[in-house]
Amino acid sequence: MNTKYKTSPHQYWNPYFGGFLLGIIIIFTFYLTGRGLGASGAIKSSVVTVVENVAPKHAESNSYYSQFITDDKSPMNTWLVYEALGILIGAFISGSISGRIKWRVQHSPKITAKRRLIFALIGGILFGLGAQIARGCTSGAALSGMAVLSTGGFLTMLSIFGSAYAFAYFFRKNWI
Amino acid sequence: MKFLSNRYLILGAILIILAGGLLLLPKYEKQEGIRSKQLLSHAISPERYISTDDISHKIISQDPSFILVDVRDEESYNNYSLPNAINIPLSKLLDEDSLTYLNQDQFDVVFYSNNTFLADQAWMLCDRLGFKNLHVLKGGLNTWYTTIINPTKPNEAMPETEFKLYSTRKAASMYYGVAYPDQNFGNDLPTTPETPKKVVTVEKKKKRKAEGGC
Amino acid sequence: MGPLIPGGYIPLEWDSIIAIFIGIAFGFVLEASGFSSSRKLAGVFYGYDFAVLKVFFTAAAVSVIGIYYMDYLGYLDISKLYVHPTYLWGAIIGGIIMGAGFVTGGFCPGTSLCAVAIGKLDAWIYVFGIMVGVFIFSELFNLFEPIYDGYNFGNITLIDSFGWNPYWVIFIFTIIAVLAFGIADLVRKKIKSVFY
Numbered sequence: 001m002n003t004k005y006k007t008s009p010h011q012y013w014n015p016y017f018g019g020f021l022l023g024i025i026i027i028f029t030f031y032l033t034g035r036g037l038g039a040s041g042a043i044k045s046s047v048v049t050v051v052e053n054v055a056p057k058h059a060e061s062n063s064y065y066s067q068f069i070t071d072d073k074s075p076m077n078t079w080l081v082y083e084a085l086g087i088l089i090g091a092f093i094s095g096s097i098s099g100r101i102k103w104r105v106q107h108s109p110k111i112t113a114k115r116r117l118i119f120a121l122i123g124g125i126l127f128g129l130g131a132q133i134a135r136g137c138t139s140g141a142a143l144s145g146m147a148v149l150s151t152g153g154f155l156t157m158l159s160i161f162g163s164a165y166a167f168a169y170f171f172r173k174n175w176i
Numbered sequence: 177m178k179f180l181s182n183r184y185l186i187l188g189a190i191l192i193i194l195a196g197g198l199l200l201l202p203k204y205e206k207q208e209g210i211r212s213k214q215l216l217s218h219a220i221s222p223e224r225y226i227s228t229d230d231i232s233h234k235i236i237s238q239d240p241s242f243i244l245v246d247v248r249d250e251e252s253y254n255n256y257s258l259p260n261a262i263n264i265p266l267s268k269l270l271d272e273d274s275l276t277y278l279n280q281d282q283f284d285v286v287f288y289s290n291n292t293f294l295a296d297q298a299w300m301l302c303d304r305l306g307f308k309n310l311h312v313l314k315g316g317l318n319t320w321y322t323t324i325i326n327p328t329k330p331n332e333a334m335p336e337t338e339f340k341l342y343s344t345r346k347a348a349s350m351y352y353g354v355a356y357p358d359q360n361f362g363n364d365l366p367t368t369p370e371t372p373k374k375v376v377t378v379e380k381k382k383k384r385k386a387e388g389g390c
Numbered sequence: 391m392g393p394l395i396p397g398g399y400i401p402l403e404w405d406s407i408i409a410i411f412i413g414i415a416f417g418f419v420l421e422a423s424g425f426s427s428s429r430k431l432a433g434v435f436y437g438y439d440f441a442v443l444k445v446f447f448t449a450a451a452v453s454v455i456g457i458y459y460m461d462y463l464g465y466l467d468i469s470k471l472y473v474h475p476t477y478l479w480g481a482i483i484g485g486i487i488m489g490a491g492f493v494t495g496g497f498c499p500g501t502s503l504c505a506v507a508i509g510k511l512d513a514w515i516y517v518f519g520i521m522v523g524v525f526i527f528s529e530l531f532n533l534f535e536p537i538y539d540g541y542n543f544g545n546i547t548l549i550d551s552f553g554w555n556p557y558w559v560i561f562i563f564t565i566i567a568v569l570a571f572g573i574a575d576l577v578r579k580k581i582k583s584v585f586y
Contacts, residue, residue, distance in 0.1 A: 018448075020448055032392075032393065033394075038500075039500035039503060082406045087504060088507045090416060091421035092508065093414070095426065095508035124491065125491070126488070127499065132534075140474070143450060148454075148474075152475055155485065162486075165489075188572075198459065
């Protein structure tokens with residue numbers, strides 16, 4: 001019935017297939033390590049490392065950084081950092097197979113690259129802030145949380161999507 | 177209007193059926209620990225009971241390989257107990273602190289009470305949970321008293337071995353502070369000897385909690 | 391018997407190695423599903439591409455069904471799994487801020503890492519933004535601390551909070567997910583397609 005199979009670098013997997021494999025990966029992760037996936041934790045670790053190296057005194061006295069600083073191991077030596085390295089490698093492999101690797105700024109033709117970058121920065125700041133407050137991002141809190149029916153996971157998921165839909169109208173120019 | 181192709185309808189149905197399958201699965205109680213047959217074979221095994229003579233010998237030779245567990249209440253324990261015994265009243269058997277002593281494979285655990293009634297219950301509970309190296313003192317403290325502390329003198333008609341046993345028991349009882357009239361000690365009440373308490377250190381089992389955090 | 395590493399079936403040294411391999415699989419699947427494209431991701435909020443919804447909910451449904459089957463068959467002990475803790479207002483307020491960040495920046499942290507790997511400059515800026523966000527949070531930690539540490543309900547699941555039967559929760563969740571896929575396709579038919 002559906003005959004319009006396009007061939008382009010935008011040819012991605014069927015989303016259901018991707019979702020199915022992702023589900024299997026989550027099961028496997030829980031089976032092996034008893035924990036879920038994550039992403040923002042690795043970025044947090046790198047921030048802690050940078051601050052610790054630039055201003056060690058300050059990092060010790062700050063009650064948030066100091067939670068992640070131990071004497072015997074670097075904040076980079078955590079499970080999530082290794083996993084994030086894996087994400088970079090895996091995405092690079094997939095991208096190279098499909099020929100999607102290219103330095104570029106992806107944006108809607110209606111906006112300039114500069115505008116896109118500014119909004120990317122604002123979005124990043126907001127997401128970084130929110131992920132710390134909620135103790136996890138879409139992968140760590142929402143996806144892995146939902147896999148074990150965590151109440152917090154469902155709450156975070158509903159809040160993320162709810163608020164994204166609520167704000168979507170104001171940013172429509174950037175995307176469509 | 178046909179907005180979904182059939183293959184997606186089938187895939188969606190499969191997912192729902194799989195989820196529904198969880199509802200239809202027969203419920204069963206997850207059995208913690210070992211099965212009944214195994215339990216029975218442990219229960220009738222001769223290794224379950226340790227005789228008072230064996231324990232007495234182990235105590236005297238300061239064998240470090242076992243823990244004596246007094247399962248009576250605290251008052252009885254303070255009143256009289258075997259040297260180096262630790263007190264885990266039956267009601268506290270499954271407390272976190274107690275389990276570090278019971279659920280390990282370094283030491284033999286020997287339960288005792290006045291008779292074997294409480295000790296047997298403790299043994300059964302722990303064996304069912306799959307703990308290892310569990311034993312019960314045969315006859316409990318009553319037998320301990322009649323055999324070690326106050327051994328009956330064998331009469332003339334008895335064979336030689338009985339006399340040997342009597343003399344070892346008598347020697348043992350002196351270790352536990354019992355005095356005999358032919359020696360110049362004061363009273364003949366059994367008292368706990370003033371041996372320094374052996375500190376039993378049990379290594380905690382290596383088990384990590386799953387951690388997370390994004 | 392599972393989970394294997396906390397249960398001591400696999401030595402701890404493997405933890406980091408396994409982490410890298412799991413990450414590779416995760417990154418590969420995300421990228422191959424198109425999650426390295428912010429315009430594809432944002433499509434879910436404007437109705438021109440529902441890949442996020444489909445991947446996300448398929449993954450959640452498959453994983454929760456799989457985990458409960460494995461628990462039933464005795465391969466995995468659910469009570470030993472890490473349950474994301476519930477800090478009521480932290481989850482809600484953090485989620486709202488993240489939602490705003492999602493629609494502004496077009497990525498979430500996991501997908502932005504994928505986009506970084508294939509050279510999207512906006513993703514590099516986005517990751518830098520996340521770092522700034524974390525930095526701001528840490529510097530103003532005293533301000534956020536009441537939300538961050540308050541309203542803690544512990545590591546609870548829906549079963550603990552509402553006393554629901556987990557199997558019914560999964561069943562209903564799956565039905566909602568499948569219905570959402572159908573509705574998503576309906577909506578997509580009605581909306582002018584956007585090429586990106």
